[in-house]
Amino acid sequence: MNTGSPTDALIDFALAPVRHRPARNMLRLSLHDWAACGMAGRSEPVARALRGKALDEGGAERATLLGGGRVPAPGAALVNGATSHALDYDDTHFAHVGHPSVAVIPAALAVAERTGATLDALRDAALIGAEASVRIGVWLGRDHYLRGFHQTGTAGAFGAALAAGRLLGLDAAGMRTALGLASTRTGGLKSQFGTMGKPLNAGLAAETGVQAALWAQAGLTSAQDGLAGPQGFGATHHGAGDGAAMEGLGQTWLFERISHKFHACCHGLHAMLEALATLDVPAADVASVEVRTNPRWLDVCDIAHPRTGLECKFSYGITAAMALTGRDTGAIATFSDDAAGDAGLIALAGRVRAVADAGLSDMQAEVTVTRASGEVLRARHDLAAPMAMDDRQARLRRKAVSLVGPDTEAALWNAPDLAALVAVLGQRAEQ
Amino acid sequence: MNTGSPTDALIDFALAPVRHRPARNMLRLSLHDWAACGMAGRSEPVARALRGKALDEGGAERATLLGGGRVPAPGAALVNGATSHALDYDDTHFAHVGHPSVAVIPAALAVAERTGATLDALRDAALIGAEASVRIGVWLGRDHYLRGFHQTGTAGAFGAALAAGRLLGLDAAGMRTALGLASTRTGGLKSQFGTMGKPLNAGLAAETGVQAALWAQAGLTSAQDGLAGPQGFGATHHGAGDGAAMEGLGQTWLFERISHKFHACCHGLHAMLEALATLDVPAADVASVEVRTNPRWLDVCDIAHPRTGLECKFSYGITAAMALTGRDTGAIATFSDDAAGDAGLIALAGRVRAVADAGLSDMQAEVTVTRASGEVLRARHDLAAPMAMDDRQARLRRKAVSLVGPDTEAALWNAPDLAALVAVLGQRAEQ
Structure with a gap:
């Protein structure tokens, strides 16, 4: 059992190269699934309302919104997180009961676009953030969830911060600060289920991650261990502090056990x-x-x-x-x-x-x-039974076709680089 | 004892006229003190960093930053909240141990500027938000604080939401939604004390309030009672749920017992x-x-x-x-x-x-x-002993003079309207 703070392990993990091919392949599928769910959700009322507010506020056009338009990175992360969770058709990890992709991918995407990262760098950052969010969710434990915290929003914000920090090139001290700032900004309550507050929580997680990483880059200081230290996020938020949660981090990947929805229901x-x-x-x-x-x-x-x-x-x-x-x-x-x-x-x-x-x-x-x-x-x-990757891929591509049509699906799947992917994601929503 | 949800009482309170002259006079002093602390804090590193990020992101120029420049209202609330708390010289309420003005006034100011409200409307909204934040802080109780929540950030966000909602003209349903959205977005940990995370918490509260009210106006939905309902903010955040906290709301004003700092120390x-x-x-x-x-x-x-x-x-x-x-x-x-x-x-x-x-x-x-x-x-x-208002006013004006100099102090004190006040507040910080 790791008796140190999980924060140290997470920082090392977030800075290391990603070499595990199966996990990367799974992330590629989740990214595709996320993109299709996000594009399918862009005409939902919560997506329209948040996109409208973001475009109304404007600002530096650095990151693309699902549904069209470009805004500063934190705002794009917020809108895209909520939009991609609007249909509740995105992936789930049952180890902590949360939706990793809708919190982490929008954060990684917004920062990748802002910094001009490659598609591979985006994928690696998203995989690290998603894996970290699941690990943190396990570390927080079931009581955190049962008391009323929406793990998608809480654990997700820390994963988003690591993904964003990696793409910004933060060093270990910067990552530590980003986690610290995320700890004091993170919310997300399950009592929002059944309202637009639920998808909003995904967006808040993504935005928190981006904002925390950008603030760390700008030189803000923070608690040394805001996540796991005394009176930190875990201690205040009914966290179990399950030290085993970080075992094998970087070697074994909980993300490989992600569940994709193949039915548009609970x-x-x-x-x-x-x-x-x-x-x-x-x-x-x-x-x-x-x-x-x-x-x-x-x-x-x-x-x-x-x-x-x-x-x-x-x-x-x-x-x-x-x-x-x-x-x-x-x-x-x-x-x-x-x-x-x-x-x-x-x-x-x-x-x-x-x-x-x-x-x-x-x-x-x-x-x-x-x-x-x-x-x-x-x-x-x-649902936990292994599924052959070929089968999973085929089913996810069929799902995406049903959500966004064959042409858009193919364009998402075959996008050769980040710019091409973003060009598809930013297609205008029908009014 | 009020056995209903405090949310109902708070919504009624936030929509009612403000007639209590002593509380309004006290708010006028707190606004002046807040302005002086804010202007004195604008060259602090946390203020520079956050202002720099906000200006870099840009956007619709609707609200003024302490230190100069105009950005969208949520961003201005964030920067101004953190800036005015950077010196930790702002007012304190000991009933819940929190700093009401740095959370509420920046939110009210940003929305007042955005909507073109009068100085009187700004003051009424700020007073209501500040009183509400203290009441909510008392309702959350001491355990919430002792466990590690920074009441300035947590209780403050709800007060900021009510102040912002009042200036946006939200109706009762909108106020309910704004409180609900604030409940799922609110953070603020005491473990940040001694770092820039502490003043940031004040800014986060102000930003959350503005954002929650704007989202409510834009039609987002939320939990019916995100603050006090099942698995709401109180239940999840070690809240005591002290029903007596709302007694006499609108008749008696806890804000009258605000403490102003006359010494630049703890x-x-x-x-x-x-x-x-x-x-x-x-x-x-x-x-x-x-x-x-x-x-x-x-x-x-x-x-x-x-x-x-x-x-x-x-x-x-x-x-x-x-x-x-x-x-x-x-x-x-x-x-x-x-x-x-x-x-x-x-x-x-x-x-x-x-x-x-x-x-x-x-x-x-x-x-x-x-x-x-x-x-x-x-x-x-x-410190709880009554102080004659004339004495308090004289001491606060002397304090303000020592913070910003006599000319700026006089301009703040005598500002005839919101535009004049904002023109002073937005003076460029020295580099």
């Missing part, structure tokens, strides 16, 4: 949808469906009679019915208000029952489908 | 300095001085052998010696590195002893001076 429904996809039962032939799931999800996504498209995203019944009737649960448009009122879906949803099973992790589900004939079919899925 | 030394000022003993005649003080101050400001001017500000011995030798403890320049090495001061400081006395509040001190003749003189002072 992550609690995904294991069920994957399990259902392995069965081949026509909807007309379904007598009943039992879904066994971790108890925590029943409070989150078991709305029995959803009234809107948004509520459908939190309903075992309707979502299972969508899958059984062949609807594309990867498409945002599937979760419409019309779907909530669809008599066929509602009838089928009435035959679906979710059951708490504490023996399952929150990434596992078991489905039992009983046919009209009485025949019983079972399937299980564990 | 507030823990002020009661001693006031007590010494009532005695008339030539330094050469002093055999010994015993200072009885609340135990908490011994950890804070009893440096026996200060090596720098800054350390002198936290030393009972040297500060008492300065007072006994007739040095102006209200002048920043008195606390110099030269003073720390002054043999006469050091010798006299060696005859001063601070003694913990739990029977004294943290605003009280008792000094016992023994003359060479053996004669014993005693004096006490309580």
Whole structure:
């Protein structure tokens, strides 16, 4: 067990070369997924409102906004973080329950653009920031989350600071200051869930990281160990201070276990949808469906009679019915208000029952489908199960196509350098 | 006792007319004191660094920076908050231990300038924000502070949001959203004390308030009761939730008990300095001085052998010696590195002893001076004792003169409207 401050380990990590190919490949996929989610989210109300404010305030045109326009780097990080989390379709890490990419990538991107970094340097910085945010999230622990802190915002801000600091070329002292300044600026409460405050938290994390790194570069001073020192962020924010969280940092990569969403709904429904996809039962032939799931999800996504498209995203019944009737649960448009009122879906949803099973992790589900004939079919899925990188890549590219269309998807995937990538990301949103 | 959420009471309060003349008079003095401290602080390194970053990023020139230049309102609030707290010479409220003016006034000023408000509207909004920040600080309670939160930054951000929201003309729903967005963006740790992170916290509070109010105006949504609701700011940040904190809100004004600093050193030394000022003993005649003080101050400001001017500000011995030798403890320049090495001061400081006395509040001190003749003189002072407004005004104006010179002081005091005030505040800092 590392008994020193995690801050020292994180600083060393953030300054070291990145050589782990599998983690870099995973980051490349997450960057693509982030870009597609971000472009798909740019017409959401929270994205429009924040982009509008940022453009209204203006300033040096150094970093590109999703949806178009250029503003100072901290503002771009804020807008892009919130925009890419607006649909809640971005990646999740279950080790700490947070969304690493929406906090870290917008910070890295804004600073990369500002400093003229290469696409490779952007990727390395984003990978380091994302890995650090997950590690810090594990170090903060579950009580931090259960008390009410949104790890995407809190742990994410520190990861964003390291990513931004790396691209700015901060030395170890500068990194230390950036972490210190992030510690006194970082917020993010779960009580915002269900409001625009949730995606805003992602943007705040990204902005905090950029701002903390820029201020460190400008010579501000800070607490020596704002993250893990006495009365630091961990101590004040119900952090467990789990020293094991930094073990193997730089050698093993928690980021490799990132979860990508392949369905445009609450992550609690995904294991069920994957399990259902392995069965081949026509909807007309379904007598009943039992879904066994971790108890925590029943409070989150078991709305029995959803009234809107948004509520459908939190309903075992309707979502299972969508899958059984062949609807594309990867498409945002599937979760419409019309779907909530669809008599066929509602009838089928009435035959679906979710059951708490504490023996399952929150990434596992078991489905039992009983046919009209009485025949019983079972399937299980564990989101934590390894997925071949080729499969993952193919599925993420299909998801991106469904979000932004084939031309934009190809342009994102094939972007040869940062300028080309940014040119795609900055396409104007349709009004 | 108010058993409802304090949020409701605060929103009503923030929208109501301000009719209490003594509180308004006190705010007028605090505004003057804030302005003088702010102008005196504009050449401090933290002020230069933050102002430099803000000007470098640029943007719509809507609000004036202490030290010169105009930037968007949130950025001006940030810079001016940090700048006015850079010398730590601004006002303090001991009910929650925080600095209301440096968090609230920069927010109110930036929005007032942006919206073209009158000087009276600025003052009313600042008074409401300051009173609210103290009330929220009391509601959060002592544990919040002892755990490590800097009330200036935390409680201050909510007060800043209400002040900014009032000047933006937000309605009750908008105020609720502004408080909600502030709740998820607010930080500020005491572990930053002794670094630029401390004044930065004041700026962060001011910026958060402005940004939260502007985002609410732009249509963002937020948790219904981000401050006091389930898993809200209080619940997550070790808040006591002291329901009595909002009693009499709008009728009685805690702000009337604001403490102004008349000495350019730690507030823990002020009661001693006031007590010494009532005695008339030539330094050469002093055999010994015993200072009885609340135990908490011994950890804070009893440096026996200060090596720098800054350390002198936290030393009972040297500060008492300065007072006994007739040095102006209200002048920043008195606390110099030269003073720390002054043999006469050091010798006299060696005859001063601070003694913990739990029977004294943290605003009280008792000094016992023994003359060479053996004669014993005693004096006490309580910073909480009422001070006639005329006396306070005269002392604050003298303080301001010592900070910014007579011409600038007079221009600040006599400014007939907001534009005139801002023209003075925006004078270029000397390089």
